[in-house]
Amino acid sequence: MKNIIVGALTLFIIGLMVFTAMDDPVYHGGEHSKVIKDFGTGDGKNQNMTASTAPQEKSDREKENEELNALRDKAGNAGAFKVSNEYKSKCSSCHGTNGSGFQNGKAMMGPKIFGQSEEQLYKSLADFKAGRRENMIMKGLLIKLNDEDLRRLAKEIGEFPQRAKERE
Known part of the structure; x- marks a missing residue:
């Protein structure tokens, strides 16, 4: 059947x-x-193309605003203190380049970790790795790190406030 x-x-x-x-x-x-x-011949013979669908030139004001926004982004990134490649690859995409939980004025997925002590950070990292705190992304990022790696990462993030003061 x-x-x-x-x-x-x-x-x-x-x-x-x-x-x-x-x-x-x-x-x-x-x-x-x-x-x-x-479609896409570019010979201009397509009668279906109207003026409203033709690409429009940007005004000088729009071009200036784009350039200004690009400079602001560049300045914001240059003003951040140095972080390790390990932090950049594992943490910055969620917590921001400086651990503030913000990147270019926009909230990131991860919470603010800037200002937490080294011990707080280590405990949190160890809890995520062990599964005592549940977050699949954190567990996946930390699963292959050993205790020494967790301590090194916690120490670096714990130093962020001091690095920020030195940068000013």
């Missing part, structure tokens, strides 16, 4: 595919096939 139902459904699906292919104007050289054929 199952084979009969599966066979009937297969024939039905194949029938729908054939019907769609026969009914589609693209396959019959209709207007739609010409649009697809002419």
Whole structure:
């Protein structure tokens, strides 16, 4: 009985595919096939293109704002203190480049870790790794780190406030 139902459904699906292919104007050289054929030729002969869909030139004001925003981002990143490559690769995407939980004025996925003590940080990292605190991302990032790695990471993050003061 199952084979009969599966066979009937297969024939039905194949029938729908054939019907769609026969009914589609693209396959019959209709207007739609010409649009697809002419698409992207760049010869300007496509009458379907209207002025509203043509790319518009940005105003000088918009260009200046984009340049200013790019400079602000660059300045914000240059003003951050140095962090290790390990912190950059494991922590900064969620906690920000300086542990503030913000990047370029936008809240990140992870909470603020800036200002926590080395011991607090180590305990949290060890708890995440051991599964006492539940977070799949943290556990996945920490699973292959040993105790010495956790202590080194906690020490570095614990030094962030001091590094920020030195940078000022």
